Amino acid sequence: MRRSRRTLVALRSGPEWAIEAIIRVLGVSTIGLVALIFIFLLTEGLPAFFEIPLGNLLGIRWYPTSELYGTLPLLLGSVLITVVAMIIAFPLGVCTAVFIREIAPAWAREILKPMVEVLAGIPSVVLGFFGMVVLAPVVREGLGAPTGLTTFTGALVLAYMALPTIISVAEDALDAVPKSYRDAGLAMGATEWQTIWRVVLPAARSGILMALMLGMGRAIGETMAVMMVTGNAARMPVGLDALLRPVRTMTATIAAEMGEVASGSTHYHVLFAIALILFVLVFAITLASASVMFRRRERGGLR
Amino acid sequence: MIKIRAEHVDAYYGAKQVLADISLDIKERQITALIGPSGCGKSTFMRCLNRMNDSVRIFSLRGDVYLDGDPIYADTYDVVQLRQRVGMVFQRPNPFPQTVYDNVAFGPRVVARERGADLDSIVEESLRRVGLWQELRDKLTQDALSLSLGQQQRLCLARVLSTRPEVILMDEPASALDPIETLRIEDLMRELIELYTIVIVTHNMQQAARVSDWTAFFLTDDGLTGKLVEYGETGQIFTQPDDKRTIDYITGRFG
Numbered sequence: 001m002r003r004s005r006r007t008l009v010a011l012r013s014g015p016e017w018a019i020e021a022i023i024r025v026l027g028v029s030t031i032g033l034v035a036l037i038f039i040f041l042l043t044e045g046l047p048a049f050f051e052i053p054l055g056n057l058l059g060i061r062w063y064p065t066s067e068l069y070g071t072l073p074l075l076l077g078s079v080l081i082t083v084v085a086m087i088i089a090f091p092l093g094v095c096t097a098v099f100i101r102e103i104a105p106a107w108a109r110e111i112l113k114p115m116v117e118v119l120a121g122i123p124s125v126v127l128g129f130f131g132m133v134v135l136a137p138v139v140r141e142g143l144g145a146p147t148g149l150t151t152f153t154g155a156l157v158l159a160y161m162a163l164p165t166i167i168s169v170a171e172d173a174l175d176a177v178p179k180s181y182r183d184a185g186l187a188m189g190a191t192e193w194q195t196i197w198r199v200v201l202p203a204a205r206s207g208i209l210m211a212l213m214l215g216m217g218r219a220i221g222e223t224m225a226v227m228m229v230t231g232n233a234a235r236m237p238v239g240l241d242a243l244l245r246p247v248r249t250m251t252a253t254i255a256a257e258m259g260e261v262a263s264g265s266t267h268y269h270v271l272f273a274i275a276l277i278l279f280v281l282v283f284a285i286t287l288a289s290a291s292v293m294f295r296r297r298e299r300g301g302l303r
Numbered sequence: 304m305i306k307i308r309a310e311h312v313d314a315y316y317g318a319k320q321v322l323a324d325i326s327l328d329i330k331e332r333q334i335t336a337l338i339g340p341s342g343c344g345k346s347t348f349m350r351c352l353n354r355m356n357d358s359v360r361i362f363s364l365r366g367d368v369y370l371d372g373d374p375i376y377a378d379t380y381d382v383v384q385l386r387q388r389v390g391m392v393f394q395r396p397n398p399f400p401q402t403v404y405d406n407v408a409f410g411p412r413v414v415a416r417e418r419g420a421d422l423d424s425i426v427e428e429s430l431r432r433v434g435l436w437q438e439l440r441d442k443l444t445q446d447a448l449s450l451s452l453g454q455q456q457r458l459c460l461a462r463v464l465s466t467r468p469e470v471i472l473m474d475e476p477a478s479a480l481d482p483i484e485t486l487r488i489e490d491l492m493r494e495l496i497e498l499y500t501i502v503i504v505t506h507n508m509q510q511a512a513r514v515s516d517w518t519a520f521f522l523t524d525d526g527l528t529g530k531l532v533e534y535g536e537t538g539q540i541f542t543q544p545d546d547k548r549t550i551d552y553i554t555g556r557f558g
Contacts, residue, residue, distance in 0.1 A: 180397035184459070187355060187393075189386035189414045189466060198413050203400050 041279055045272035052266060057273070062234035062248070064257070069270045073236045075277065077247040080237045081151055081230065082220045085158035089219075090212050092159070093166030094201075097211075100167070101174040102196050113171070120164035128228030131157040136229060145244035149231035152243045157225045162215035169214055173207020174200060206292050213289030217282055223251035232256065250274045304331040306470060306500040307352055307389075312366035314347060316359070320528045321347050325366075327519055327534055329470075334492060334501045336511035336537065339521035340557065344529020345504045348521070349472050352502065353389040354382050370470075387414060389470040390463035395479050396455035398447035398462070403430075403439055406447045406458055410466035429461040433491060453484030460491065471495065473503040477510065489514045508553055512541050520549050 048057065052069055059070030100112050135156055136148025143152070177200050185195035201208070231246025234253070254271050261268045307329040314322035322344045329335045329352075337345040347356070354375060356362040368375050375385055387410070398406050407426045411417035417425060426443070430436040435457050439445075447458055456476060463471055473492075477485040492501055492514050505511050511518055518541070519534040533546045544550055551557055 178397070180393060180395060181399055183355070183393060184397045184399065184462075185409075186358065187353060187386055187391040188410045188462070189383045190409075191383060194413050198409065199399055 048269035048273035084155035089159035097170035128225035131229035154230035169211035336515035390468035
């Protein structure tokens with residue numbers, strides 16, 4: 001097999017070989033670029049771990065002007081806001097997907113599907129602006145928070161931003177469930193709803209899990225909208241009121257401070273260290289969703 | 304005893320008439336085979352008997368179908384209950400991508416709301432009845448999709464039995480199976496008619512001749528509207544049918 005392919009390549013004419021070579025170079029260079037970015041992050045971020053003690057780096061105070069580089073509040077801020085956003089967006093997104101795929105009539109599906117995709121195209125700065133002007137006052141007055149720029153406001157905006165991803169991936173997963181499962185459920189005397197809940201959703205669960213992962217990846221990396229609506233106070237988001245207090249995420253910290261920082265300084269290196277943490281986090285989420293997809297393929301098709 | 308009676312059933316997909324004036328009595332605890340070439344409406348007719356066509360938006364039906372004398376297309380008739388009483392096995396084995404146990408327990412759990420030990424005994428009894436208990440008693444937590452096709456189809460049959468139906472509709476239940484599995488399904492059918500009424504759609508003449516007590520021959524003249532050509536005891540249909548088209552079909556001249 002291997003040998004015959006090689007003979008075939010050798011027999012190919014010039015242009016054929018050139019086209020293949022160009023495609024190969026382009027393909028490899030994309031992967032190469034990602035590797036380069038990672039190496040860049042490493043070389044700029046790793047020094048932070050040697051320049052300041054680990055205790056400081058993992059501390060709970062982020063005051064770069066006083067040499068306090070505790071990244072914990074930023075990390076927890078990112079995690080908290082992402083988790084809350086997912087708690088809001090995941091059920092909503094899955095329900096919307098179920099509605100679009102299972103309940104809405106065909107003509108409504110034709111309208112709703114592209115609309116969901118349009119949602120994904122709204123620039124995040126626009127959503128951030130909307131959050132600032134519309135959501136923040138609602139949160140301040142409606143929930144009695146001291147300021148409208150809170151974790152919760154950020155989570156709401158993030159939830160909205162993750163929704164299109166969750167909806168379309170979950171919808172694809174539902175779409176891949178064979179009609180024969182639905183028929184079997186209905187023929188057993190299950191109602192439409194019982195069939196959706198007990199047959200279709202379990203059958204689509206790996207795809208739905210992937211929707212959650214991808215939505216999470218989308219949320220944790222988001223910067224602009226989050227920066228605009230969360231208040232950006234680098235405090236530890238602990239306690240029950242953390243939701244209604246300002247918070248600062250890793251992404252917002254990098255975006256806000258990178259422009260001000262002296263290149264090559266400790267502060268500069270720490271910002272890259274944060275980027276490194278973020279990279280690893282998103283990479284882990286992507287890896288997890290890829291493994292879900294892999295398992296699904298192993299089980300034969302999109303089951 | 305007549306279990307199901309169809310009277311002058313006309314069925315339509317939108318404006319297209321797919322069944323014309325089908326009248327047929329299905330006898331209790333007997334096997335009735337519906338035969339005929341592809342597109343003759345036999346499957347459509349069978350799906351009228353448990354109202355599976357309801358989910359097709361453009362489907363409409365005229366005429367009446369009675370189960371134990373009650374019109375199942377009456378507005379007040381409970382479709383969920385109908386489908387518990389009239390179960391269905393499909394052409395391709397379609398177990399849910401869940402464990403063997405959950406597959407069989409689905410009906411009792413979801414529809415009849417059984418729990419715990421009752422559920423266990425229903426699962427065991429249903430699997431026993433289709434001859435899968437010995438093979439699968441230690442594999443109840445295994446994914447049903449990992450079974451062989453024949454086992455999957457018998458599992459689907461066990462899943463139907465778990466809701467204790469009165470009628471079982473089988474839509475070419477053996478067409479995806481090898482000859483040995485096919486024979487097992489046929490043997491099962493002969494055992495099951497002690498308790499159940501069975502209607503089977505099949506393309507396989509020998510199968511109809513082997514298993515059924517009654518045979519209904521469907522045909523379409525125009526490739527669209529299915530009609531009932533002849534209905535009678537299987538022995539008679541296969542040896543001395545009244546209609547020439549029946550002779551032509553069962554002797555393999557077309558179809």
